Amino acid sequence: LIQVAPVEVVALCDVDKKQLNAAATLVSQRQKSRKTPRLYNNYRKLLSENKLDIVLIGTPYHWHALQTIAALKAGAHVYVQKPISVDIMEGEAMLAAARKYNRVVQVGTQRRSTPHLMEAKKNIMDAGLLGKISHVEMYCYYHMRNNSNVADKVVPDYLDYDMWTGPAPMRPYDGIPWRAFMEYGNGIVGDMCIHMFDAVRWMLDLGWPKRVSSTGGIYVQKEAKSNISDTQTATFEYDDLNCVWQHRTWGTPVNPDYPWAFTIYGEKGTLMGSVNQYDFIPEGKGEKLHADVVLEKEQYPEDVTEAGIEIHSAPATRQHMRDFLAAIKKGGRPVADIEQGHISTASCILANMSMKLGRPLVYDHQKRQITNDPEANALLQRPYRKPWVHPQPDMV
Structure with a gap:
C-alpha cells in the first residue's frame, strides 16, 4: 500500500513481539515521514486509541471475522486476506457488517488484479474465443502440507499464545505452522482452491454454486500431526457446468508448467491460467496465445530484495490495493468485494463439510442454511473458545 499511495501507517498490531518490531522497522524505513508506528499486541486497543481510515488484516484465518467486524464498527475500510472466515456464519456476519456500516472491504483474492489474467479475461474470455464453456478444472500439486511430528514446546516469551489462539481451540504449543491444522483454517x-475458484468465478461471472460435493482425506502422509487433507477432490456445480478442484500434496503434477492453476474448457478452445502465465489453445487451426507474468522489478527494485516476497504476485497485490483505494474514493464496490470473498470462501468450506459428512450440500444463502440437512447446519457456526463470542449477521 505504501508503494502505491501516500499513506501514513500510524499503528501496527501483532501478538509476536519479534514480528511486531521487525514490521515497525520496515515501515519506518519505507514511509515518507520515517515515523515509527505505535505498537500494540491487542487489536481492540489499537482500534480504540486511533482514528483509522484503513485497516489491513493479515492475521491467521481464525481471527479474520472478529477483527474485520471490529474495524468496520470503528469506521475503517478493510483489506482482509483470504479466506475471509473459518466457518460460513462468520462470513455472513462480515458481509452484514460491511453493508451496515457502509465501508469498503477488499478481499485478498488478487488473481482478479493479476495483469496477465486480466488480459486473458478481456481478450479471450470476454471476447468469446472459448465459446460455450461446460467444464472447468482447478488444481494444486504443491508439496505444501507440513508433515512434521514434533514434541510440544515451551511458548516463547515474545509470543502471547493465548491471544494468538483467541477464539480457536487451545492446542499445545509445538511451533508447527498453523496452516497445518483445521482449528485455524480450511x-x-x-x-489454494479459493484463489483459483475465485478467479474462475470472476472470469465466468459465476455466483453461488447450486451444489457442492467433495471426497478426500489423509491418504498418504499419515505420520504428521497435521489434520488437513493431503488428497481432495471437490465439485462446484452450476447449470450445465461443473468446476472441479483437485489437490495432492504428494506425487507429481499433471502438467509441470501448471502445478497450481485452472483450465477452462470451451467448445472453441481451452484456457489455462496460473500466477505465472496463461495459454489459450484453440480448437482447429486458430492462433495459440501465450503471456507470462508481468514483473515490475525496474519500477519497484525493492521487490528484488524484499525478504519472503512472492515477486510474481507483487504487481497483482499493488493493483489490488489501487482498486481498493479507488472504491473508497468513488464509493463503489472493489473488484474483490466482501460478498465475492464470502461466496468463494463459503463454497470451499462447504467442500470440506461435504467431505466430512460424506454427501453433497446445497446452501441457501438467502436463508443462511443448508437445505434439508440439520446435521450440516450445525456445522455452519463453530464453537468459540471463551470469552470470545461468535458474531451473528443480525447482531453486528
Missing part, C-alpha cells in the same frame, strides 16, 4: 482447499 486446509488446502481454503488456502
Whole structure:
C-alpha cells in the first residue's frame, strides 16, 4: 500500500513481539515521514486509541471475522486476506457488517488484479474465443502440507499464545505452522482452491454454486500431526457446468508448467491460467496465445530484495490495493468485494463439510442454511473458545 499511495501507517498490531518490531522497522524505513508506528499486541486497543481510515488484516484465518467486524464498527475500510472466515456464519456476519456500516472491504483474492489474467479475461474470455464453456478444472500439486511430528514446546516469551489462539481451540504449543491444522483454517482447499475458484468465478461471472460435493482425506502422509487433507477432490456445480478442484500434496503434477492453476474448457478452445502465465489453445487451426507474468522489478527494485516476497504476485497485490483505494474514493464496490470473498470462501468450506459428512450440500444463502440437512447446519457456526463470542449477521 505504501508503494502505491501516500499513506501514513500510524499503528501496527501483532501478538509476536519479534514480528511486531521487525514490521515497525520496515515501515519506518519505507514511509515518507520515517515515523515509527505505535505498537500494540491487542487489536481492540489499537482500534480504540486511533482514528483509522484503513485497516489491513493479515492475521491467521481464525481471527479474520472478529477483527474485520471490529474495524468496520470503528469506521475503517478493510483489506482482509483470504479466506475471509473459518466457518460460513462468520462470513455472513462480515458481509452484514460491511453493508451496515457502509465501508469498503477488499478481499485478498488478487488473481482478479493479476495483469496477465486480466488480459486473458478481456481478450479471450470476454471476447468469446472459448465459446460455450461446460467444464472447468482447478488444481494444486504443491508439496505444501507440513508433515512434521514434533514434541510440544515451551511458548516463547515474545509470543502471547493465548491471544494468538483467541477464539480457536487451545492446542499445545509445538511451533508447527498453523496452516497445518483445521482449528485455524480450511486446509488446502481454503488456502489454494479459493484463489483459483475465485478467479474462475470472476472470469465466468459465476455466483453461488447450486451444489457442492467433495471426497478426500489423509491418504498418504499419515505420520504428521497435521489434520488437513493431503488428497481432495471437490465439485462446484452450476447449470450445465461443473468446476472441479483437485489437490495432492504428494506425487507429481499433471502438467509441470501448471502445478497450481485452472483450465477452462470451451467448445472453441481451452484456457489455462496460473500466477505465472496463461495459454489459450484453440480448437482447429486458430492462433495459440501465450503471456507470462508481468514483473515490475525496474519500477519497484525493492521487490528484488524484499525478504519472503512472492515477486510474481507483487504487481497483482499493488493493483489490488489501487482498486481498493479507488472504491473508497468513488464509493463503489472493489473488484474483490466482501460478498465475492464470502461466496468463494463459503463454497470451499462447504467442500470440506461435504467431505466430512460424506454427501453433497446445497446452501441457501438467502436463508443462511443448508437445505434439508440439520446435521450440516450445525456445522455452519463453530464453537468459540471463551470469552470470545461468535458474531451473528443480525447482531453486528
